[in-house]
Amino acid sequence: MKWIDKYKKSIFHKLILTVLEKHILSKSTFLRGLQCSKSLYLYKYFIQKRDAVSKEQQAVFNRGNRVGVLAQKLFPGGVDATPAKRSNNLAAVENTKKLIESGVEVIYEAAFQHNQVLAILDILVKKEDKWYAYEVKSSTKVSPTYLMDASLQYWVISNSGVSLADFSLIIINNQYVRNGSVDLNGLFSAKSVLKETINNQSFIEENITRSKSVIDTPAEPDVKIGEHCFSPYSCDFMGTCWKSVPANSIFEITGVKKSELFNLYNAGYKTALQIPEKNELDKNANIHIQAIKKNEAVIDKAAITAFLEKIKYPVFFMDFETFMPAVPLYDKTKPYQHIPFQYSLHYKKTKTSGLEHFEFLAEQHTDPRRAFIEALLKHTESEGTILVYDILMERNVLNGLKKDFPEYASEIELRIDRMVDLVQPFQSRSYYHPSMKNSFSMKNLLPALVPELNYSDLNIGSGSMAMIAYENLNKETDMFKILETRESLLEYCKLDTLAMVKVFEVLESVSK
Template sequence: MSPSDKAAYLSKSLYARGLQCHKSLYLHKYRPDLRGEPTPELEALWKSGHEVGDLAHMLFPGGVIVPFDGLTKDEQLAKTREEIDRGTKAIYEATFSFDDVFVKADIIVRNRGCWDLYEVKSSTSVKEHHWDDVAVQYYVLSGCGLPINKAYLVHINNGYVRDGDIVPEELFVLQDITGIVKEKQASVPDELAGMRAMLRGEMPEIDIGPHCSDPYDCDFMDFCWQHVPEYSVFSLRGRGIDPWELYRQGVVKLQDVPLDSLNLMQRMQAEYYLDKKSHADPAKIREFLKKVRYPVCFLDFETFSAAIPLFDGTRPYQQVPFQYSLHRIDAEGEEARHFEYLAQPGADPRKEIAEKLLGEIPEGACVIAYSMAFEKRVLRELGESGPMLRKRLNAVTTGMIDLMEPFKRRDIYHWRMNGSYSLKSVLPVLVPGMTYEGMEISDGEMASAAYFSMETIAAPAELSRLRKALLEYCRQDTLGLVRLLEMMRAMEAEGAKG
């Protein structure tokens, strides 16, 4: 393909990329080597999107699919035309090309001599950028001579609760966006022309901005943001000054931020960084520690969520627990004992996980979590799935203590936390050696992806290695809470001496 041909050729996804940022489109075309690796979260989103798209076909059963794999683009175009001429009522992944724009429409359905266009999204609502996605398809299909009657966005109904087989008509919501899409038709040729003119020239000099993550996180951010240091204006936490306002004034490094422009919390963050300071307030730590009683349990769940509910009684994107780690200290001075659970993939784990957990948390125990709203929600939803256990599960949440609070309030703060109070930021700073770096699984998204992948792994050694990595990661979270509490007790004791 010659450079001019390469510049001319666009697709539905490239059009969306170009609307977000011309530089991103240029890099995608000519410097794909600069693209960052897809995150586990993004890969899970792609997989979910394919599953949702396939299920949406059931809204219009009996149709014919035009496959992407195994056919060239020309063969896909020919197959689509063949099905249209044959009188096929519904076509999935129908393929069209007009004005050097290639699109695959999720679903088109014949309707009284015209066609209805359906774009399927795995989101739970319609976003403005979805309109442009449908608008470019409408432009191409109309340009190919296909008369379009209506254009719809198909998205997930987050109020749907699974009961037996999935009912597509209840899982999906169809929203008519024909009027909006028609209004956008006038701007599509101009947008395409602008993108092609840009692609015929040098890489555009577009600086970073809010567009880097709106509406999607750009996969070239590592390249475009390489001039931004770890401690920068974008490190500033909270709702104080807009970091983009500072950046536009030429302020990038945290040490260059004018302190009088910051609110109290942001100023503290900047000053502590400049002076490389840390502090711990013994009185506030003592007040927090008064709430801790024995036996004390440290709890952390790992969960997955799915656009299409996997089990009866669950909703789209509900956080379903598949793993927990629990450290328990029965009396002051005793060593922490460790308990853990990791479900076998493919089966509903909720009853087993609830029963096992309740067997390991003594009645009336003090339960500590980090950012406890998450653990409380998981426990509440476990109770909804198993009414016989609801009372006992709710009792676990009563009096639950959030170990995040002292760090969120900055009763304890170290400049290396960089304004963050997440466990991943706090733990390695305050408990040296307890880092997540180098772990095969180092965050919740990776854990969820690993859990799902276990279902497809046949080799026992590989399965064993993955289970071990999952257990190690979850154990690190609750052992970290044990060590943080020990550290707080030491700080409190040191303060009492002073």
């Protein structure tokens, strides 16, 4: 640690022990400490080293907040304990206390503190003189982390003097199908986790003590990078802890258990270059190592030729964009269903003919599905292979549309039958370039195969950003911003299929 970091740390350390008498641990810092004590320490003393929150992560947080507010309607007429200054947690605790004392029976964002551990519960409800706790999650499953989260809250609330008759997690019911206005009792499902939270109490108590001692100890915990950096969440201090991991690290090797890769790394095998020629790794791992060592693509010309023989001109290059609203927006849709709103199609009649381009982008505020499928069927009605990149999503969307619009089912089936997956020669390592790093996304393929094309100049540079942008269009009222976003969406999707055309041409040139 540099002297300046040591100095800053000692100052922060004193401040935390004096100013933060209010609370030392919250639900999120407790869970952080369970994942990794170094992460807790860095968060407390060197928060400035934290990786920036991406737009995608922010969108997930925002969705969680919106779902939380909607779930409050399951218990109408409640009072929100959040103070005017949201960060004033002590005021929130005080507000909650006053609301309980004044006989309020439904409290949103109820805050409690015990032994300098803070917990803010989504909904606290009094029924027949007993208190019930509800924590809302925008997920469709109860995860072990959610159980820990509930267990910590139970510990704080019950030790604050409120005896809980039950503790439930409210999650999203993925079997719910919207029909008319949203039925909150169908959309949400409450699962009691009281038994698990009570069973976890001694574990919680031990780990509160352990986490406090991590914070109290001046030295940074000596924790090496490991599987815990990804589980249960990708740690937001990876930019700090992983910065010394070299290029071509052994973590890019597939077919080996993560734990073994960390053992190798800690034993000094940092890069694929250090792996001996004779090893026990599988074929794919060795293709990767060979490509890294030669610093050039490993190509199986016969396999590529066999793949190309499946493709018949004319060829369509097709890509969909979808969004997945947690709360279904349209009738006959479920939570988190992929709703297609855009496609791009490049078309080549023969190997030597020029490119044509077709596209579709749904109007906002409408159910895009019917217009989407009708336009797509029209644009692809002539014969020829339909190339997609990573077929799963496109096939699932089309299968879903078959059910939603049975009148088009046979036509859609014909399109599915014509689809061929362009990822296949890359995933099978018939064409493997070292810069692919065992990832087969178009974003990794492009710099290696078609460096003149890239997404960096675009306003929207990924499928998840396109998803967020389209969802936001439904709330946007500024016409200029609407037009700008629509333009950016069209540009992005068009580049996706143009990239497929160029990648396909590389395969054709290899096969020659």
